Amino acid sequence: MKISEIIKLSNEKLKNIEYVDPTREAIEIISHVLLADENEILLSNDLEINDNDLEEIKDLIELRSSGEPLQYVLNRAYFYNRKFYIDNRALIPRYDTEHLLYRTLEISKDFKNPDILEVGAGSGAISITLNLELENARIEACDISNDALEVCNINQELHNSDVNFFYSDLFGNVVKKYDIIISNPPYIKKSDLSLIPKETLKEPLNALDGGEDGLDFYKEITKESIDYLKDGGYLIYEIGFDEAYDVYEIMNKYEFKNINIDKDFQNLDRVIYGKKG
Numbered sequence: 001m002k003i004s005e006i007i008k009l010s011n012e013k014l015k016n017i018e019y020v021d022p023t024r025e026a027i028e029i030i031s032h033v034l035l036a037d038e039n040e041i042l043l044s045n046d047l048e049i050n051d052n053d054l055e056e057i058k059d060l061i062e063l064r065s066s067g068e069p070l071q072y073v074l075n076r077a078y079f080y081n082r083k084f085y086i087d088n089r090a091l092i093p094r095y096d097t098e099h100l101l102y103r104t105l106e107i108s109k110d111f112k113n114p115d116i117l118e119v120g121a122g123s124g125a126i127s128i129t130l131n132l133e134l135e136n137a138r139i140e141a142c143d144i145s146n147d148a149l150e151v152c153n154i155n156q157e158l159h160n161s162d163v164n165f166f167y168s169d170l171f172g173n174v175v176k177k178y179d180i181i182i183s184n185p186p187y188i189k190k191s192d193l194s195l196i197p198k199e200t201l202k203e204p205l206n207a208l209d210g211g212e213d214g215l216d217f218y219k220e221i222t223k224e225s226i227d228y229l230k231d232g233g234y235l236i237y238e239i240g241f242d243e244a245y246d247v248y249e250i251m252n253k254y255e256f257k258n259i260n261i262d263k264d265f266q267n268l269d270r271v272i273y274g275k276k277g
């Protein structure tokens with residue numbers, strides 16, 4: 001079978017999936033299996049694929065056509081220009097979450113040797129990136145999901161990083177104080193879970209479900225963080241586009257100062273941060 005024929009087949013198989021560009025995805029799958037650059041694939045319409053590779057490509061297209069996110073199909077996701085391992089044990093790191101990283105990198109400059117804790121590590125992409133970007137920081141990250149922590153450890157090995165990943169239900173196993181606590185907690189309202197794309201529902205539910213009003217984790221983490229932040233330390237969150245006002249009120253209630261909000265590239269509220277007064 002030629003590459004052009006595989007692309008046609010992929011278009012047929014993937015046409016009914018939400019939010020998909022079937023040609024683009026076919027090219028990604030083919031280049032993944034052939035270990036080739038995507039540009040090379042684009043220039044090789046007439047290249048015949050051998051039987052083994054063809055079988056693997058067809059299997060991956062089939063899996064994708066069942067609604068499995070492409071990142072899980074190919075076991076890879078990109079974050080801050082680095083490639084991370086991913087599978088359905090952890091949330092796929094999102095491009096939008098890079099805003100949380102930018103703000104954390106910026107605030108870290110206020111500290112000589114920042115001690116940073118991430119609550120809800122997921123794939124580990126944020127904490128590993130912080131570890132690789134910040135020479136003088138000590139990064140720790142916890143999660144309640146042992147599955148997610150296994151993915152963190154795969155990524156830790158892949159990037160030769162030095163994050164202390166540990167199991168904890170919020171601050172249950174946290175024993176020290178930090179300069180910065182960050183979190184991209186589950187923040188989807190329970191009633192909205194039925195509205196999100198089917199693909200997103202292939203991701204772990206405990207990475208998505210933020211309770212009745214989507215704010216359960218902001219309320220709990222903000223309250224508890226007071227005991228685990230040093231004086232002058234920062235709490236930094238990713239938030240849903242419509243949650244800034246509510247999370248501001250929660251942080252205000254626990255007397256965080258200088259509360260600010262960052263917008264994402266679509267001009268939506270994306271990150272909120274404040275200082276323990």
Ligand SMILES: C[S@@+](CC[C@H](N)C(=O)[O-])C[C@H]1O[C@@H](n2cnc3c(N)ncnc32)[C@H](O)[C@@H]1O
Pocket residue numbers: 090091092093094097119120121122123124125126142143144145148168169170184185186187206207208
């Ligand atoms: C929205 S995901 C964020 C993952 C990752 N930080 C990212 O941004 O890609 C939320 C994470 O919080 C974790 N989580 C949920 N409940 C938790 C709890 N009670 N204590 C610690 N982590 C929790 C989930 O397992 C999930 O990995």
